[in-house]
Amino acid sequence: MKNLNEKQILGIIWKCNLCGFCPKDFECPGFDLETRWESSMARGRISIVHAIMQNNELGFQYSPLAKERLFSCTGCGHCFYACPSGIDIPSIITLGKKKLVDANNYPETHKLILDNIKQYGNPFGETSPRDSAWPELKSNTEANTVYFPGCMAIYRLPEVALDTIALFNKFGENIRVLQNETCCSGVLYRTGHSTQLEEVTKSMINDINNNPPERIIFTCPGCLETFKEIYGSELKEKFKGIELIHFSEYLIDKLTDLKNNSDEIAARLENILEKPIIWHDPCHLARGLGIYEEPRRILDTLNIPYIEFEYNRENANCCGSGSGVRSAYPEFSEEVTAQRLEEIKQLGAKTILTACPFCEYQYKAVIEKNGVALEVLDLNSLLTKLLF
Ligand code: SF4
Ligand code: SF4
Numbered sequence: 317m318k319n320l321n322e323k324q325i326l327g328i329i330w331k332c333n334l335c336g337f338c339p340k341d342f343e344c345p346g347f348d349l350e351t352r353w354e355s356s357m358a359r360g361r362i363s364i365v366h367a368i369m370q371n372n373e374l375g376f377q378y379s380p381l382a383k384e385r386l387f388s389c390t391g392c393g394h395c396f397y398a399c400p401s402g403i404d405i406p407s408i409i410t411l412g413k414k415k416l417v418d419a420n421n422y423p424e425t426h427k428l429i430l431d432n433i434k435q436y437g438n439p440f441g442e443t444s445p446r447d448s449a450w451p452e453l454k455s456n457t458e459a460n461t462v463y464f465p466g467c468m469a470i471y472r473l474p475e476v477a478l479d480t481i482a483l484f485n486k487f488g489e490n491i492r493v494l495q496n497e498t499c500c501s502g503v504l505y506r507t508g509h510s511t512q513l514e515e516v517t518k519s520m521i522n523d524i525n526n527n528p529p530e531r532i533i534f535t536c537p538g539c540l541e542t543f544k545e546i547y548g549s550e551l552k553e554k555f556k557g558i559e560l561i562h563f564s565e566y567l568i569d570k571l572t573d574l575k576n577n578s579d580e581i582a583a584r585l586e587n588i589l590e591k592p593i594i595w596h597d598p599c600h601l602a603r604g605l606g607i608y609e610e611p612r613r614i615l616d617t618l619n620i621p622y623i624e625f626e627y628n629r630e631n632a633n634c635c636g637s638g639s640g641v642r643s644a645y646p647e648f649s650e651e652v653t654a655q656r657l658e659e660i661k662q663l664g665a666k667t668i669l670t671a672c673p674f675c676e677y678q679y680k681a682v683i684e685k686n687g688v689a690l691e692v693l694d695l696n697s698l699l700t701k702l703l704f
Contacts (some may be wrong), residue, residue: 317393317406317407317506317541318404318407319510320407322369325353325365328404329362332362332403334359340635344357345390345633345636345641346361352681355381360385361408362408365411368382368412369411369415377416379421382416382421384645386409386413386416387422387639387644387645388641388645390639390652391406392406392603392638394599394633407534413507414596423507425644426508426509426643426644429503431606432514433498434516437499437516438470438498440467441689444471446493447493450477450481450493453491453542457492458492459491459492460490460531461489462483462494464535464540466500466536468536468674475614476535476694476697477535479694479699480535480563481656482704483696486704487570494520494524494528496523498517498519500536501516503639506638513546524555528555528558530677531558531559532560535562535671535694536672537601541600562673564611564671568613574617575618575704577618578704581618583703584621588701589691589693591621591666592665593623594598594622594667594669595623595669596656597628597670597671598672598674599635600638602631611695615669623663624665625656625660632658635674637677639650649678653678657686659680667693669695679692680692
């Protein structure tokens with residue numbers, strides 16, 4: 317997904333040759349399996365956006381069905397991968413969402429997310445400070461490496477942030493967190509509120525600009541994709557030259573260190589989790605950022621056996637939670653996750669391993685609700701268990 321303007325979007329809409337190769341059934345999480353309506357597949361969603369852009373009088377921007385069709389897209393990018401014309405369909409749908417936001421026709425829960433980010437700096441409305449578990453990292457202003465945990469790891473899955481900090485310590489990395497970290501606000505862009513982005517991230521981006529690190533390392537692929545692909549050129553200018561990477565990319569440089577421990581790791585692996593492990597490619601990490609092999613190389617180097625989904629890498633299926641879909645359409649979102657759990661059951665895996673706090677949270681929630689015997693772990697949490 318890229319931050320494209322209306323003219324660019326119109327240009328790519330016209331590239332659709334209506335071939336119908338867009339994913340359906342399980343590949344497009346937004347596809348309505350019951351009705352199988354055209355409007356619920358990528359081609360139909362593009363037509364809705366086209367109609368909204370070309371002809372206001374049709375009134376599609378006020379339609380409840382158009383709202384449901386566009387806001388039930390998780391932005392997974394599976395259609396972008398499958399489309400022979402190479403059309404960035406998620407970016408088209410995101411512009412359509414923006415048009416519906418302009419017409420005040422959007423899910424109520426997204427309004428709450430917007431209000432929470434504006435008031436509290438996070439989408440959940442949490443009032444506690446972001447750095448309450450590690451204030452020393454905020455005052456370590458000399459460090460050249462910034463760790464950006466993101467809202468999900470801070471407020472919903474703190475073990476992801478704490479395990480990552482423990483790994484940084486193990487590798488002797490001098491790190492800090494930002495003075496004014498706030499929600500990256502990628503969720504606002506992905507839910508059609510792109511005009512708010514600059515304002516809500518202003519103090520954080522100014523902090524980066526005032527005390528620029530050499531690099532910022534992210535554990536949330538959605539946050540990293542927001543910094544790399546979604547922020548506009550004016551925002552990007554303020555952190556120009558700073559390396560932006562995911563923690564799995566950082567770990568690649570540490571493989572030699574890790575390899576030295578591989579015998580010990582193999583021995584510990586026997587006792588700490590149920591096998592087989594299955595690797596889930598998060599949409600933002602994989603199709604979004606092109607990071608497919610790094611996590612696999614880490615697992616291979618450490619002789620950690622894992623199995624693959626039938627659909628993996630560029631063709632991986634979505635967990636169902638992205639782009640505000642979990643908050644707006646929770647039942648539908650959980651049905652998508654239940655499909656993934658069924659695939660996992662068929663493959664016989666007992667532990668899901670991933671590197672996205674959103675995917676992890678979504679899996680955990682649905683597993684708990686449905687009483688499924690499966691464990692879910694972040695790659696960093698697995699490494700922490702194996703190395704400490
Ligand atoms: S696969 Fe691409 S070109 Fe074909 S109908 Fe879908 S969006 Fe259009
Ligand atoms: S981005 Fe994903 S959910 Fe949205 S239309 Fe494409 S395949 Fe479907």
